[in-house]
Amino acid sequence: MKEIAKLMDYRSDVRVVDATLRDGGLVNDFYFTDEFVRALYLANIKSGVDYMEFGYKASRELFDENKFGKWKFCKDEDIRAIVGENNTDLKIAVMADVGRCDYKNDILNKADSPIDLIRVATYLNTIPLAADMIENAAKKGYEVSCNIMAISNTQERDLEAALDILGKTPVDVFYIVDSYGALYPEQIARIADTFLNFASKYGKKVGIHAHNNQQLAFANTIEAVGDGVDWLDGTYAGMGRGAGNCAMELLLGFLRNPKYSVFPVFQFVDKYMTKLREEGTVWGYDLQYLMTGLLNQHPRTAIQFTKDRRNDYAEFYKELVVQD
Amino acid sequence: MKEIAKLMDYRSDVRVVDATLRDGGLVNDFYFTDEFVRALYLANIKSGVDYMEFGYKASRELFDENKFGKWKFCKDEDIRAIVGENNTDLKIAVMADVGRCDYKNDILNKADSPIDLIRVATYLNTIPLAADMIENAAKKGYEVSCNIMAISNTQERDLEAALDILGKTPVDVFYIVDSYGALYPEQIARIADTFLNFASKYGKKVGIHAHNNQQLAFANTIEAVGDGVDWLDGTYAGMGRGAGNCAMELLLGFLRNPKYSVFPVFQFVDKYMTKLREEGTVWGYDLQYLMTGLLNQHPRTAIQFTKDRRNDYAEFYKELVVQD
Numbered sequence: 001m002k003e004i005a006k007l008m009d010y011r012s013d014v015r016v017v018d019a020t021l022r023d024g025g026l027v028n029d030f031y032f033t034d035e036f037v038r039a040l041y042l043a044n045i046k047s048g049v050d051y052m053e054f055g056y057k058a059s060r061e062l063f064d065e066n067k068f069g070k071w072k073f074c075k076d077e078d079i080r081a082i083v084g085e086n087n088t089d090l091k092i093a094v095m096a097d098v099g100r101c102d103y104k105n106d107i108l109n110k111a112d113s114p115i116d117l118i119r120v121a122t123y124l125n126t127i128p129l130a131a132d133m134i135e136n137a138a139k140k141g142y143e144v145s146c147n148i149m150a151i152s153n154t155q156e157r158d159l160e161a162a163l164d165i166l167g168k169t170p171v172d173v174f175y176i177v178d179s180y181g182a183l184y185p186e187q188i189a190r191i192a193d194t195f196l197n198f199a200s201k202y203g204k205k206v207g208i209h210a211h212n213n214q215q216l217a218f219a220n221t222i223e224a225v226g227d228g229v230d231w232l233d234g235t236y237a238g239m240g241r242g243a244g245n246c247a248m249e250l251l252l253g254f255l256r257n258p259k260y261s262v263f264p265v266f267q268f269v270d271k272y273m274t275k276l277r278e279e280g281t282v283w284g285y286d287l288q289y290l291m292t293g294l295l296n297q298h299p300r301t302a303i304q305f306t307k308d309r310r311n312d313y314a315e316f317y318k319e320l321v322v323q324d
Numbered sequence: 325m326k327e328i329a330k331l332m333d334y335r336s337d338v339r340v341v342d343a344t345l346r347d348g349g350l351v352n353d354f355y356f357t358d359e360f361v362r363a364l365y366l367a368n369i370k371s372g373v374d375y376m377e378f379g380y381k382a383s384r385e386l387f388d389e390n391k392f393g394k395w396k397f398c399k400d401e402d403i404r405a406i407v408g409e410n411n412t413d414l415k416i417a418v419m420a421d422v423g424r425c426d427y428k429n430d431i432l433n434k435a436d437s438p439i440d441l442i443r444v445a446t447y448l449n450t451i452p453l454a455a456d457m458i459e460n461a462a463k464k465g466y467e468v469s470c471n472i473m474a475i476s477n478t479q480e481r482d483l484e485a486a487l488d489i490l491g492k493t494p495v496d497v498f499y500i501v502d503s504y505g506a507l508y509p510e511q512i513a514r515i516a517d518t519f520l521n522f523a524s525k526y527g528k529k530v531g532i533h534a535h536n537n538q539q540l541a542f543a544n545t546i547e548a549v550g551d552g553v554d555w556l557d558g559t560y561a562g563m564g565r566g567a568g569n570c571a572m573e574l575l576l577g578f579l580r581n582p583k584y585s586v587f588p589v590f591q592f593v594d595k596y597m598t599k600l601r602e603e604g605t606v607w608g609y610d611l612q613y614l615m616t617g618l619l620n621q622h623p624r625t626a627i628q629f630t631k632d633r634r635n636d637y638a639e640f641y642k643e644l645v646v647q648d
Contacts, residue, residue: 008414184578185509185543186550212539214574219509219543226510249611253618254508262618263641269611270637285609287573287593294577294586313594317587 010256013230013298017051018044018248019209021071022095022231023240025055027283028276030069036272037071037082040236045090046264047252051117053093056078059102073106079114091116095147096137098122098130103137110141117143119175124154126277127162131169138170145173145207145231151191152182152296159194173231174199174206178220181213181243181293185223192227207231210246211284213293214239217246222254236265237273242306244300282306287313291320334581337373337554341640343533345395346377346419346562347557351607352600354379354393360596361395361406364560370588371415371576375441377417378403383426397430403438415440419471420461422446422454427461434465441467443499448478455493460495462494469497469531469555475515476506476620491526497555498523498530502544505567505617508539509547516551531555534570536562536609537617541570546578553607560589561597566623566630567613606630611637615644 020040021032038055044052055071063072070078074094096103107118118137122130130146137144146166151159161173166204174195176188183191190210195206203256208224208231210217221232234248249269252262288302291313297320305316344364345356361378368376379395387396394402398418410416416439420427431442442461446454454470461468470490475483487498498519500512509516512532519530532548533553534541545556558572573593576586611628615637621644629640 039608112592184546186546212461215536215539215542215571218539221509222508226612247539249614253538253614263638266611266615266641267638270635274635287590290573290577291590311594311598313598314587315594317590 005185008256011063011225011230012257013060013205014047014225014255014257015050015205015207015231016230016251016255016260017053017093017207017233018049018235019053019233019245020235020239020248022053022055024244024283025069025071026241027239028069029067029280030055030071032069032071034082039268039272041082041090043236043264043268045088046261047248048251048257048260049090049248051093053095054082054121055094057094057096057101057103057106057118059100059106062103062228074115075114076108076115083114086114089188091143093117095119095121096133098126099131101133101135105215107137107140107142115142117145119145119147120171121147121149123149124158124162127165131165134166134171136167144171145175145233146171147175147177147207147209149177150179150298151176152178152180152187156194159191160198163195163198167198167204172203172205175209175231176206176224176229177209178211179297180298181211181217181289182296183220184214185215185219188220188223189227192224192229196228205230207233209233211299212243212245212291213289213299215285217244218250218254221246221251237269237277239273239276240304241282242283243285243293244283288316291317295320332580334579335554336581337529337553338549338579338581339529339531340372340572340575340579340584341377341417341531341555341557342368342373342559343376343377343557343569344559344563344572346379347559347569348607349379349393349395350565351563352393352605353391354395356393356395357407363592363596365406365414367560367592369412370582370585371572372584373414373572373576375415375417377443377641378406379418379419379634381420381425381427381430383424383430385426386424398439398462400432400437400439403560407438410438410630411545415467417441417443418445419445422450422457422636425457427457431461431464431466438484439466441469443469445471445473445501447473447481448486451489454539455489457489458493458495468495469499469503470495471499471531471533473501474503474622475500476502476504476511480518483515484522485581487519487522491522496529498528499533499555500530500548500553501533502535504620504622505535505541505613506620507544508538508540512544513551516548516553531556531557534555535564535617535623536567536569537613537623539609540572541568542578545570545575561593563597563600563607566607566627567609567617568607593624612640615641619644
């Protein structure tokens with residue numbers, strides 16, 4: 001049981017990151033209208049969100065620019081077209097995937113860029129390359145986080161070794177990423193404890209990015225903040241791959257720091273997210289995602305099930321268990 | 325942080341209660357087909373659920389029998405038509421609402437009834453009447469629980485006084501009921517602690533019935549079970565009033581006791597719950613329920629919003645805050 005005071009009071013070190021365009025972009029191949037992105041930017045400013053993640057810096061060698069919206073690539077000029085000089089308190093983030101980003105060329109010097117934070121996303125087996133990307137981004141002048149994906153599949157000793165390597169880089173934030181939505185709050189508490197030990201040793205912060213396969217994205221996020229995790233990812237209406245993420249409206253409703261305000265989030269969801277759903281964009285909790293979460297599997301089979309407009313859940317479960 | 329062992333192992337005292345017909349009946353005025361009820365009964369048996377709640381024993385003086393399906397009234401012969409002699413491990417429950425039940429007449433002697441458990445539902449201000457109903461049901465030979473509704477609106481001293489009164493009755497289980505879906509896991513832990521203290525003093529068990537206004541019904545339920553709460557309510561596909569309840573498929577996926585099996589739940593949801601939704605029955609998490617949960621209000625305004633097929637969320641929030 002956590003202390004009562006924690007619910008009433010707040011920790012000023014908490015940072016809220018809006019990942020709608022980035023994780024939500026995985027649902028609609030990053031085809032957001034400029035109006036949507038601009039309105040989201042304004043809603044984030046109004047609601048006191050700390051960082052807005054615009055999308056990926058994806059390699060244009062690996063990905064065809066004609067097959068994705070522009071936020072898959074996040075060219076600096078495209079961000080600039082939305083935010084201008086961004087003379088606001090809202091900082092700008094992009095994600096750089098290990099092995100899928102020409103970081104040496106595509107990430108400019110901070111002095112020439114509207115971007116503030118580079119989020120390096122890695123699996124546990126590519127930590128050395130992640131470390132190189134971190135060094136590169138830090139040298140160029142950015143804040144840097146390292147997002148360790150598929151954390152529910154890692155062994156604790158390997159994770160500790162990874163955090164020890166990352167601790168020696170100039171990274172600012174270690175991120176817990178429950179890519180499969182497989183973890184329960186008790187496990188988040190345990191993992192947060194490991195992350196926080198290394199963070200404390202190396203003077204870093206810890207963040208969490210949760211998925212909603214078991215309707216626990218918000219619960220796991222507030223478990224983590226109660227444990228001392230400071231950086232919290234949310235997305236409007238929970239928009240994100242598969243079962244989606246921790247809903248920004250739940251998160252800002254929970255946080256007590258008066259700088260946050262949930263009403264602009266309601267306004268944005270009302271005006272823009274309902275429309276996206278009506279146009280046929282599908283995300284959010286459903287049984288197929290619960291099943292892959294429960295079995296600690298990548299959601300790709302569940303995403304395919306959704307794309308195929310199947311709803312024979314029991315048959316799908318049989319397929320998963322037989323494959324297992 | 326709870327102990328690691330708790331997640332791997334299980335507590336054999338845990339009891340799972342399927343409240344689909346009762347709380348779900350509040351969504352469709354208890355108009356379930358006999359085929360649905362029979363299949364649900366069989367699914368509960370197969371999945372190892374401990375109790376199945378058939379509905380309310382509602383007063384036929386207060387409620388017009390022509391305006392509700394039969395599970396609003398749960399006549400013993402109607403239950404018997406589904407379960408026969410019920411020679412199974414699944415026990416049968418009904419809810420008796422304080423002030424809305426002719427309990428002296430409508431609850432027969434256990435010896436003549438297929439019912440095993442009477443769930444007395446009360447607000448905090450009607451505890452003496454609840455105590456009388458408990459005495460009556462126990463004398464007739466039933467197991468009895470007392471479900472204290474709207475727990476998020478109670479003051480702790482009042483709650484303690486109520487539990488002290490109830491402790492002296494023959495009730496078997498005290499139930500925490502988060503009617504408004506307003507509570508966070510940290511608060512559940514605190515409330516469970518209070519309940520468990522009185523339960524231990526008087527030799528009672530503790531249960532939880534959660535609502536999903538903030539996507540926390542499942543999270544609050546597993547928080548509670550980690551704290552020592554034994555009786556857990558779930559509903560198939562989370563069907564229940566407003567934002568609905570803890571989904572049975574999440575709960576049985578989580579519980580480790582080998583007597584439980586989640587697959588029959590998937591099968592039932594696949595075959596029956598999807599159909600209910602397609603026919604227009606609406607329940608589950610949505611922004612209007614998040615808002616009433618956040619403001620710790622009864623969901624009636626949000627239910628009306630849903631009935632009116634409104635989706636102007638921001639306007640609704642303004643109405644709530646202005647009324648407040």
